[in-house]
Amino acid sequence: MAKPFLLGVLGGMGPLATLDFQHQxxxxxxxxxxxxxxxSVVWNVPQVADRQKALAGLGPSPLPQLLHGIEKLNQxxxxxxxIPCNTAxxxxxxxxxxxxxxxxxxxxxxxxxxxxxxxxxxxxxxxATQGTLDAGWYQRGLAAQxxxxxxxxxxxxxxxxVPGCYAxxxxxxxxxxxxxxxxxxxxxxxxxxxxxxxxxxxxVALRAVNSPVLDLSHDPAQLLAQRCAHYxxxxxxxxxxxx
Amino acid sequence: MAKPFLLGVLGGMGPLATLDFQHQxxxxxxxxxxxxxxxSVVWNVPQVADRQKALAGLGPSPLPQLLHGIEKLNQxxxxxxxIPCNTAxxxxxxxxxxxxxxxxxxxxxxxxxxxxxxxxxxxxxxxATQGTLDAGWYQRGLAAQxxxxxxxxxxxxxxxxVPGCYAxxxxxxxxxxxxxxxxxxxxxxxxxxxxxxxxxxxxVALRAVNSPVLDLSHDPAQLLAQRCAHYxxxxxxxxxxxx
Numbered sequence: 001m002a003k004p005f006l007l008g009v010l011g012g013m014g015p016l017a018t019l020d021f022q023h024q025x026x027x028x029x030x031x032x033x034x035x036x037x038x039x040s041v042v043w044n045v046p047q048v049a050d051r052q053k054a055l056a057g058l059g060p061s062p063l064p065q066l067l068h069g070i071e072k073l074n075q076x077x078x079x080x081x082x083i084p085c086n087t088a089x090x091x092x093x094x095x096x097x098x099x100x101x102x103x104x105x106x107x108x109x110x111x112x113x114x115x116x117x118x119x120x121x122x123x124x125x126x127x128a129t130q131g132t133l134d135a136g137w138y139q140r141g142l143a144a145q146x147x148x149x150x151x152x153x154x155x156x157x158x159x160x161x162v163p164g165c166y167a168x169x170x171x172x173x174x175x176x177x178x179x180x181x182x183x184x185x186x187x188x189x190x191x192x193x194x195x196x197x198x199x200x201x202x203x204v205a206l207r208a209v210n211s212p213v214l215d216l217s218h219d220p221a222q223l224l225a226q227r228c229a230h231y232x233x234x235x236x237x238x239x240x241x242x243x
Numbered sequence: 244m245a246k247p248f249l250l251g252v253l254g255g256m257g258p259l260a261t262l263d264f265q266h267q268x269x270x271x272x273x274x275x276x277x278x279x280x281x282x283s284v285v286w287n288v289p290q291v292a293d294r295q296k297a298l299a300g301l302g303p304s305p306l307p308q309l310l311h312g313i314e315k316l317n318q319x320x321x322x323x324x325x326i327p328c329n330t331a332x333x334x335x336x337x338x339x340x341x342x343x344x345x346x347x348x349x350x351x352x353x354x355x356x357x358x359x360x361x362x363x364x365x366x367x368x369x370x371a372t373q374g375t376l377d378a379g380w381y382q383r384g385l386a387a388q389x390x391x392x393x394x395x396x397x398x399x400x401x402x403x404x405v406p407g408c409y410a411x412x413x414x415x416x417x418x419x420x421x422x423x424x425x426x427x428x429x430x431x432x433x434x435x436x437x438x439x440x441x442x443x444x445x446x447v448a449l450r451a452v453n454s455p456v457l458d459l460s461h462d463p464a465q466l467l468a469q470r471c472a473h474y475x476x477x478x479x480x481x482x483x484x485x486x
Contacts, residue, residue, distance in 0.1 A: 006288070014277040015269060022287070032413045034257040034289040042313070044265070044462050045249070046277040072284070076315050170275045212299040 005235040006039050007100060007228050008078025010069045012046035013085035015198030017221065021084035024225035029232060038232040041076045042143045043069040051087040053161075055131030063091050070099045080104060082228050084221045086198045087129045089137065109227040110196065110220040111141040123148040124218075125192030127183060128199050129165070130157060138198055150192045156183055161199075168201040176201065177209035184213040196220060248478040250471050251321025251344060253312045255289040257412045260464065264327035267468035271448050272475060279310030283474040284319045286312040294330040295405075298374030306334050313342045323347060325471050327464045329441045330372045332380065340381035352470040353439065353463040354384040366391040367461075368435030370426060371442050372408070373400060393435045399426055404442075411444040419444065420452035427456040438446055439463060 007025070011018030011206055020041065032038045048066065053059035066088060078101045085087065087107055096103045114120065126138050126149050133139075139149045152161060164179030182204050184195055195217040197203045203219040250268070254261030265285065277484045291309065296302035311330060316324055317387040321344040326332065332349055339346045357363065369381050369392050382392045395404060407422030423445050427438055440446045446462040 012277065012280075012282070015265075015280045019262060019265050019269070022258075022265070026414075033409075034255065034291070034412050035293075037255075037258045037289040038257070039288040039290055040285075041319075042283075042287060043319075044285060045282040046280040047282055048277070050278075075284075075318055076284075164274075169277050171269075202475070224261060232349050 003079045004077070005232055006041060006079050007232070008073030008076065008081040009040055009042040009044075010066065010073060010081060010083045010088070010095075011042050011085075012069075013048055013051065013083075013088055014172070014201060015044055016168065016204055017084055018042065018044050021082075021221050021225055022206050024222045025229055026177070028226045028229035036236065038229060041073060041078060041228040043073055045069060048219070051085070052129050052131055052174050053119075055087070055090060055129075055134070062088070063094060063242065066091055066095055067098055070095050074100050080222055080228065080231060082106075082223065084200050086200065086220060087131045090131055090135055102226060104227060106220045106224045107137045107141050109223045110138070110198075110218065111145060113218065113223045113226075114147065115145055120145070121147060121194045123150060123191060123193050125150045125184070125187030125190075125195045127161065127180070127187070127195060127197050127202050129161075130154075132198055138196060150166050150187055150190060152183060152187065155162070158188060160186075164205060164221065165199060165201045168205045173205055173208040177205035177207075177211060180205050181209060181211045181213060184211065188213065188216065194218065246322045247320070248475055249284060249320050249322050250475070251316030251319065251324040252283055252285040252287075253309065253316060253324060253326045253331070253338075254285050254287040254310075254328075256291055256326075256331055257296065257418070257444065258287055258289050259411065259414075259447055260327055261285065261287050263443065263447050264325075264464050265467055267462075267465045268472055271465075271469045271472035279479065284316060284321060286316055288312060294328070294333070295372050295374055298330070298333060298372075298377070298446060305331070306337060309334055310341055311340055313338050317343050323471065323474060325349075325467055327443050327467065329443065329463060330374045333374055333378055347467060347470060349463045349467045350380045350384045352467045353389060353441075353461065356461065356466045356469075357385070357390065358388055363388070364390060364437045366392045366393060366434060366436050368395075368427070368430030368433075368438045370395065370404065370423070370430070370438060370440050370445050372404070373397075375441055381439060393430055393433060395426060395430065399429060403429075407448060408442060408444045411448045416448055416451040420448035420450075420454060423448050424452060424454045424456060427454065427460070431456065431459065435463065450481070
């Protein structure tokens with residue numbers, strides 16, 4: 001028998017996005033009882049140095065705190081680890097090296113999903129932090145599949161993204177949603193067919209204002225949750241007798 | 244300096260109620276940034292033997308699995324532990340003895356809240372599992388404060404509570420809410436001034452159907468979350484410099 005399935009969630013970035021990810025895990029898991037639901041251990045510790053500021057050279061690295069979380073999740077028995085924060089994937093390689101449990105990458109889950117669509121989009125708009133945009137993971141993953149990426153300009157990020165994102169982090173979710181919807185609409189107006197909401201605060205905020213752009217959007221955190229649920233269902237079907 | 248604050252949540256009973264508890268922690272914590280939010284580690288493992296069946300003598304005890312969760316939360320560094328499941332408080336003493344971190348009792352949080360109200364109710368209706376009702380914690384805690392408790396009959400539990408509760412556990416939250424609202428209305432009709440929703444599925448379900456009985460209800464899981472947030476805020480104000 002394989003190591004017992006236990007999803008480790010390296011969360012807290014931010015805590016509301018972590019909850020949303022846990023909700024997506026529930027939605028993605030067909031279950032008739034508590035016992036059939038996906039087991040997880042969630043390190044929801046938001047005292048992590050600001051990822052956006054660290055990547056902009058304006059603050060300390062979050063890596064030591066992220067490594068501490070990875071260590072705790074491994075000690076707790078995690079068989080897989082997911083990180084519901086796009087920007088934190090900047091430290092993915094260092095965290096993977098330190099983890100016995102394999103880490104699932106949010107970009108892999110997203111690219112695979114786009115390729116599985118009946119009609120592959122030609123051009124997607126990417127809503128993400130400056131750090132995620134600069135890292136180029138989504139752009140490279142999508143370019144390899146022949147999908148163009150349209151990015152927000154620095155001005156658009158400053159005007160809409162940054163204040164929208166920090167509004168969510170202080171609990172002003174609808175205010176954040178209104179600002180982020182303006183950015184989404186600008187990218188659609190400039191030719192994006194579909195959008196990737198590649199910062200975990202963004203889908204939470206757009207849902208709070210019931211934004212119509214959601215119909216044209218993909219949520220990488222949701223796609224990551226679906227991949228985790230898929231692994232759990234495979235395990236459950238193979239090994240699990242429910243009590 | 245005290246041991247660093249880290250709330251351990253012994254969850255998974257059920258997983259949706261655990262999420263709701265985490266949401267209540269966020270609501271109860273005024274914060275301007277991620278870093279000011281309450282840090283937690285959540286053992287959200289629903290593969291725990293059914294608590295209602297165990298107490299009815301119809302299934303195995305969940306105690307070994309609960310003890311395993313308590314051990315993992317202590318290993319992870321929990322400074323306090325909360326259990327967002329009323330029925331699981333049946334094993335509270337045994338779990339407390341096995342835990343270095345103190346456990347916070349959901350009934351203590353509830354009774355203290357009722358005593359702090361401007362007008363103490365005379366008679367409250369108690370919606371809970373047969374196991375929680377038989378244990379008598381709420382009845383004793385409230386009687387000591389001169390508050391009468393009105394309980395559902397066995398027939399009311401079988402007709403509305405049990406199917407409502409298991410509907411939530413399989414994800415049919417609105418269906419559960421409709422059944423549980425009928426029980427709530429019956430208790431109010433029989434003279435309860437206010438209600439205690441002392442099973443963590445119940446408030447989740449009643450909110451899903453936007454039931455008007457919520458205005459007359461107290462949610463012990465929410466009151467437990469508020470107590471946890473209170474401890475965090477005391478700690479944050481004393482020790483914490485946010486990054």
